[in-house]
Amino acid sequence: MVLIFMVLIGVYLLSFFVPAGEFAREVVEGRSRVIPGSFEYLPDVDLIHPFRLFVAIPEGMINAAQFLFIVFIAGGLxxxxxxxxxxxxxxxxxxxxxxxxxxxxxxxxxxxxxxxIYGFFGMTVGSENNMALVPLGVLIASAIGCSRLVGVTMAVGGIGVGFALSPINPYTVGVAQSIGELxxxxxxxxRTLMMLLCLSTLAAYICLRVxxxxxxxxxxxxxxxxxxxxTLSRNDLxxxxxxxxxxxxxxxxxxxxxxYIKEITGIFLLMTILIGFAGKLSPNQLVKKMMEGASSVTSSALIIGLAASIQVILKDAQILDTIIHSLSQVAINMPIAPAAVVTSVIQGLINLFIPSGSxxxxxxxxxxxxxADLxxxxxxxxxxxxxxGDGLSNMFIPTAGSVLAMLALGRVSYAQWLPVILPVMLPLYAMCWTGLVVAHYIGY
Structure with missing residues (x-):
């Protein structure tokens, strides 16, 4: 809570120094896209009142409601x-x-x-859709004598890397390639090679360090x-x-x-009811178990809502497009190979403010x-x-709702997660950046 609130204050302070601006947008095939070269600064934008900082928190929770409720229902399941x-x-x-x-x-x-295995699910199914599998990782870790943290790193890390570098990611690669007419x-x-190398590195890090x-x-x-x-009984089966x-x-x-999230939450709820009755729980016992499970992840669910308030402040201040425009100018005069690396870094920074890949x-x-053409x-x-840039940064930025939700289900706090995941991020980035540089020189 403290870490994310500090980020929220930092974004609020940015609004006093970063001028408001916006791109013109057009709707193509039902989706809103930015028109290149259309950026303009906005005059006479009012400063955000300090009280708005606190109103943004419940507003962020409302905006992130789908993530909060899937955590509650999955916790009950x-x-x-x-x-x-x-x-x-x-x-x-x-x-x-x-x-x-x-x-x-x-x-x-x-x-x-x-x-x-978790990497495979992240590659094929996505991030949010695998939330239900995170507690399994915790149990597997417990069965082999390891801590909850090992299971969460295996599950969340594997899903995160698989999703981040998936060769068939419809949310990021699919949308980006459609815009690029590829x-x-x-x-x-x-992307497959980078994903396999990064999963191997993560697995070695878990075995040797975590x-x-x-x-x-x-x-x-x-x-x-x-x-x-x-042993497994017939009822267990x-x-x-x-x-x-x-x-x-x-x-x-x-x-x-x-x-997506709403339908997945509905399936989780149906699964909870059927499993409860198969486990011979009475209706009252089932509801009590569900409430106990939901209450155990309440604090973590509220953190997701707090993180969503960052986007509320950015929208109010109208500085998001200014940040994107300024960052995009950094790489435009660079040689191609370093420009590819810098672009990935810039996308990671932008991901803090726009955590949705699509x-x-x-x-x-x-x-x-x-x-790129220029x-x-x-x-x-x-x-x-x-x-x-977009995918790997999801593993540690505080605004990635799906990762915070998976940590909530694994009962590992964001503060506990950061010191574990950050040391392995450097070699992961290094391998991917090397891959981008080599790809340029071989005519990728």
Whole structure:
């Protein structure tokens, strides 16, 4: 709360020094795009009253309501699922059969495999759509004798890297390539290579560093008995089937019906009710479990709303377009290879203010594509530079609602997350920046 509130104050202070301005926009295929070269400063924009800083917080919570409520419902779902014991039994049986706890090697195999599985889900399904899988990572970590932090790093980190560098990301690559008039998901080879290298680096970091951290957990996710004592009953299998079937329906809706947060939240709610009744809970017991699960993630959900208030201040001050315009001018006179790297850095900075990848593409790509043509950079390379900058920064910026939501479900605070994820970000960026430079010189 304190960290994000400090960012909010910083953005408020920016409004006194950054002049207001805006781009003209046009609607193309139902989407609003910036018109390149249309930026103008706005005269006589009133300064924001200090009291507005506090009004922006509940307004941000209202704007981020979909993220708050999916956290509450998902928290209830996993508390009910945990109460049935089916999930713990399944993970205990699987971990025992894989040799968990018998050697460091077997532990590392599970962590590496888990990181790549979560990376695959991030690559194919996206970020918000994988929230339900984060508590599974915590249980897996507990089964192999690791802390909650290890499970969250494996899950959130894997999903984050997979989504950030996905060769088939419809939210960032798809929108950016459509604006750049490129074949959909073309140039996938570079993005796939960067994603695999970064997932490998993250997995090694978890095995060598995160497992050794002294993490003070107020709510340790400990397994209730020894691994060899776990068995799966017929009722456990029914509950697990309902859980997996719910996830399958969710994925079907995402890929074929365009489902997003509201529909996913609805599926989570339906899954909670069916699993509760399969677990032989009475209606009152089911509601009580759901309330307990929701209450356990309340503080983390409120942090998401607080982060959303940053965009409220930016919108009121009308300085967002000014920031984008100023940053886009930085790379325009550079040689192509360093310009690609600098562009990715600039996109990371912009992502702090526009954490939606598709929205960021719609706003910035109409500026970046003409800039790429002007300096002789390939449009494909510009799209990849945009993706690296936008995607990887989601792992640590305080305005990334989906990541904050996943941390909430894993019961790891943002303050606990930053010291863990920041050290690995430098090698991840270094590999991607090297990839962008090499890509330019080989004619990507």
């Amino acid at each position: 996993f508390h009910v699922l945990k109460g049935t014991g089916a999930l713990e039994n399944a993970i205990g049986v699987a971990a025992y059969r894989m040799g968990a706890g018998r050697s460091v090697k077997s532990r590392n195999v599970i962590l590496v495999t888990g990181t790549f 074949p959909l998901f073309s140039g996938w080879e570079l 497992v050794k951290l002294d993490f003070h957990d107020d709510q340790p996710a400990e397994m209730s008995r020894e691994l060899q004592e776990y 029914v509950i697990l089937y309902l859980f997996l079937a719910g996830l399958a329906v969710m994925l079907f809706g995402i890929f074929t019906r365009g489902w 929205a960021q593409a719609l706003i910035t790509m109409p500026i970046l594509i003409p800039m 300096i002789g950079m390939s449009r494909q390379l510009m799209v990849s530079a945009f993706q690296v």
